[in-house]
Amino acid sequence: MSTNGNKATLNDHEQRTAPNGIKLPIYMDNHATTPMDPRVLEEMLPYFMEKFGNAASRNHPFGWVAEEAVELSRERIAKLIGASPKEIIFTSGATESDNLAIKGVAEMYREKGNHIITAVTEHKAVLDTCKHLEKFGFRVTYLPVQKDGLIDLDDLKRTMDDKTILVTIMAANNEIGVLQPIAEIGKLCRERGVIFHTDAVQAIGKIPIDVNKMNIDVASITGHKLYGPKGAGALYVRRKNPRVQIVPLIDGGGHERGMRSGTLNVPGIVGLGKACSLAMEEMPQESVKLAGLRDHLKNSIMSRLDEVYINGSMEHRLPGNLNISFAYVEGESLLMGINDIAVSSGSACTSATLEPSYVLKALGTGDDLAHSSIRFGIGRFNTEAEVDYVADRVVETVLRLRELSPLYEMAKEGVDLKNVKWAAEAH
Amino acid sequence: MSYSDKVIDHYNNPRNVGSMDKSSADVGTGLVGAPECGDVMKLQIKVNPQTNVIEDAKFKTFGCGSAIASSSLATEWVKGKTVDQALEIKNTEIVKELALPPVKIHCSVLAEDAIRAAIGDWKKKQEATKPAAVQTVQ
Structure with a gap:
C-alpha cells in the first residue's frame, strides 16, 4: 500500500x-x-551524544553504559511478549527480522525437510523471502484465506507433512488488521514439531502476545509500528522447549550470539525498548x-x-x-x-x-x-x-x-x- | 505521486459533469474502461446534425484524479469542434496539457477512446436514421 x-x-x-x-x-x-512517542525520544537522546559507546566494548565504561542500556531494552521487549531477554536478537527492522527468521530456519533445518507453509495475505517481506527459497529447492505452500481474512486451520493441518519445517503466519495483517488464530497455529506446530514463526510487527504492543502461551518459536518485531524509532527491530528466537537455531544472514563480529553480526544501533534499541515498556503499561x-x-x-x-x-x-x-x-x-x-x-x-x-x-x-x-x-x-x-x-x-x-x-x-x-x-x- | 496544478484544478472543479439522454438521435455516448481496471469513463456529445458541430459534451468518470481530469479536459476540447476535428484529438496532447506522469498515460488513452466511442455511437445513430436508399448508394 x-x-x-x-x-x-x-x-x-x-x-x-x-x-x-x-x-x-x-x-x-x-x-x-x-x-x-516523545517519551521514547527523550530516552533515546543521550545515546546519540554523551552515551555514544559501542555496546560490544567490554573494557571501558563507555561500552558498559551502552551495553547496560541494550540489556535493559532486551528485558523490556522480552517482558512484553513473555520471553526471556536472551531470546531477543536485535535487527534493523521487520523486513530483516522476517528474512532472518525464514531463511535462517530454512537453512538450519533443511536436512530435516524442505517444506514451508505461509499464507497469501502475508507481508511481502515474508512472501518474497519464501519465493526466494523456492529457487533453492524449498517447497512453499501459500494457504488461502477465508472471506473474513483468517486462514482455515484444517487447511493448515492438511498441508503439514513430514517434510514441513516451518510455518510462518502473521499475527495481525497490515492492511485489514485481521488477527490470525496464532495460539491455535502454535499448538498445531508444537504437536508436530514444526517451527512456528510469526510476523508480529502490527500486533505487538496492540494486542497481548505471549510466546509461551501461544507456542510461538520465532517472532518479528519492529520499533516504528509501536511509537518507537525506525531502523530498530528485533527477532524473538526460542531458546528452550524447543531450542530453535537459525543460520545468520550477516556474518561478522559474532554479535547477538552469532545470529546477527554488526555494531548495535544503541539509540534505536533504547527507543524500541522504551516503546515496548510503554505499550506494556x-x-x-x-x-x-x-x-x-x-x-x-x-x-x-x-x-x-x-x-x-x-x-x-x-x-x-x-x-x-x-x-x-x-x-x-x-x-x-x-x-x-x-x-x-x-x-x-x-x-x-x-x-x-x-x-x-x-x-x-x-x-x-x-x-x-x-x-x-x-x-x-x-x-x-x-x-x-x-x-x-x-x-x-x-x-x-x-x-x-x-x-x-x-x-x-x-x-x-x-x-x-x-x-x-x-x-x-x-x- | 504528485499531481500537476491542472489535474488538481480539473479534479476540484470538473467541467461538464453530467448526463444527456442517450436515446436522443443527436447524442453520442461513449462508455470505456472497466471497473476491474479502476477506470470507467462515460463521455457524451450532442451534435448539430446540420453542421456536425459538437454543441455540448458531458462526462462522468470512475477513476483516479488523472482519469477525471483527462475526461473533464476532453469535454472542454471537443465542444465547438466538428466531429472530424474532435477525432483528431490525440491522447499525447492530453498528456502534455495535464503534465501526466508515465504511469497515468493510460488515463489519456482512455479519454481519447471515450471521444472516439461517443462519436462512433453518434455516427451509428446517424446511419440508422438515414433513409435506406441513401445507405445503399455506396
Missing part, C-alpha cells in the same frame, strides 16, 4: 488548522508507521480507546453512506484498524479529495505495480471493490475530534465522487454492473 501523496508539502499543511481547531493534515495511517486502556474511536469512525461513515463494505473480520481485528471499500468510487481519487488526511488505499493507482491490493483480492473482494478501498489506521495520538473530521470529509468526498461516477449512476438506474460488457477488460 502506498499513501496519499498530493502535491502540497508537509510544511504547507503545518500552517493549516481546521475551523474546529484540529491541526491538519491528520495522520491516520498508523499501520504504515507510527509517530514516535498502556495497552489495556489504549486498546479500548482505539477500538472505541475505530467503531465511532465506522458507524459515523456507514450511517451516512450506502454500499460501503468492510474488508476482513470485525471480530478478529486490531483495535485501530478499519478497511472499507466505497463502491463506485476509485480509491486514489478519494485520497485526492481528502488530502488533508493521511490514509492509504488498496487501489491499483496508488501502487507501484498498478495491481490492486493482493490482500483484498485474497479475501475474494472483487477488483472493483479493491480499487475502492481505504485503510484507516487509528493510533495513540488520534482524538475523537479528528475521527469526526475524517468521517465528515470522507462522507462528503464519497458523495461528490459518486455524483461523478458513471457506475453509481448505472447502479441507481438498476443496471447490474456484473453483466455489462465493458469495452476494456484489461489494462
Whole structure:
C-alpha cells in the first residue's frame, strides 16, 4: 500500500488548522508507521551524544553504559511478549527480522525437510523471502484465506507433512488488521514439531502476545509500528522447549550470539525498548480507546453512506484498524479529495505495480471493490475530534465522487454492473 | 505521486459533469474502461446534425484524479469542434496539457477512446436514421 501523496508539502499543511481547531493534515495511517512517542525520544537522546559507546566494548565504561542500556531494552521487549531477554536478537527492522527468521530456519533445518507453509495475505517481506527459497529447492505452500481474512486451520493441518519445517503466519495483517488464530497455529506446530514463526510487527504492543502461551518459536518485531524509532527491530528466537537455531544472514563480529553480526544501533534499541515498556503499561486502556474511536469512525461513515463494505473480520481485528471499500468510487481519487488526511488505499493507482491490493483480492473482494478501498489506521495520538473530521470529509468526498461516477449512476438506474460488457477488460 | 496544478484544478472543479439522454438521435455516448481496471469513463456529445458541430459534451468518470481530469479536459476540447476535428484529438496532447506522469498515460488513452466511442455511437445513430436508399448508394 502506498499513501496519499498530493502535491502540497508537509510544511504547507503545518500552517493549516481546521475551523474546529484540529491541526491538519491528520495522520491516520498508523499501520504504515507510527509517530514516535516523545517519551521514547527523550530516552533515546543521550545515546546519540554523551552515551555514544559501542555496546560490544567490554573494557571501558563507555561500552558498559551502552551495553547496560541494550540489556535493559532486551528485558523490556522480552517482558512484553513473555520471553526471556536472551531470546531477543536485535535487527534493523521487520523486513530483516522476517528474512532472518525464514531463511535462517530454512537453512538450519533443511536436512530435516524442505517444506514451508505461509499464507497469501502475508507481508511481502515474508512472501518474497519464501519465493526466494523456492529457487533453492524449498517447497512453499501459500494457504488461502477465508472471506473474513483468517486462514482455515484444517487447511493448515492438511498441508503439514513430514517434510514441513516451518510455518510462518502473521499475527495481525497490515492492511485489514485481521488477527490470525496464532495460539491455535502454535499448538498445531508444537504437536508436530514444526517451527512456528510469526510476523508480529502490527500486533505487538496492540494486542497481548505471549510466546509461551501461544507456542510461538520465532517472532518479528519492529520499533516504528509501536511509537518507537525506525531502523530498530528485533527477532524473538526460542531458546528452550524447543531450542530453535537459525543460520545468520550477516556474518561478522559474532554479535547477538552469532545470529546477527554488526555494531548495535544503541539509540534505536533504547527507543524500541522504551516503546515496548510503554505499550506494556498502556495497552489495556489504549486498546479500548482505539477500538472505541475505530467503531465511532465506522458507524459515523456507514450511517451516512450506502454500499460501503468492510474488508476482513470485525471480530478478529486490531483495535485501530478499519478497511472499507466505497463502491463506485476509485480509491486514489478519494485520497485526492481528502488530502488533508493521511490514509492509504488498496487501489491499483496508488501502487507501484498498478495491481490492486493482493490482500483484498485474497479475501475474494472483487477488483472493483479493491480499487475502492481505504485503510484507516487509528493510533495513540488520534482524538475523537479528528475521527469526526475524517468521517465528515470522507462522507462528503464519497458523495461528490459518486455524483461523478458513471457506475453509481448505472447502479441507481438498476443496471447490474456484473453483466455489462465493458469495452476494456484489461489494462 | 504528485499531481500537476491542472489535474488538481480539473479534479476540484470538473467541467461538464453530467448526463444527456442517450436515446436522443443527436447524442453520442461513449462508455470505456472497466471497473476491474479502476477506470470507467462515460463521455457524451450532442451534435448539430446540420453542421456536425459538437454543441455540448458531458462526462462522468470512475477513476483516479488523472482519469477525471483527462475526461473533464476532453469535454472542454471537443465542444465547438466538428466531429472530424474532435477525432483528431490525440491522447499525447492530453498528456502534455495535464503534465501526466508515465504511469497515468493510460488515463489519456482512455479519454481519447471515450471521444472516439461517443462519436462512433453518434455516427451509428446517424446511419440508422438515414433513409435506406441513401445507405445503399455506396
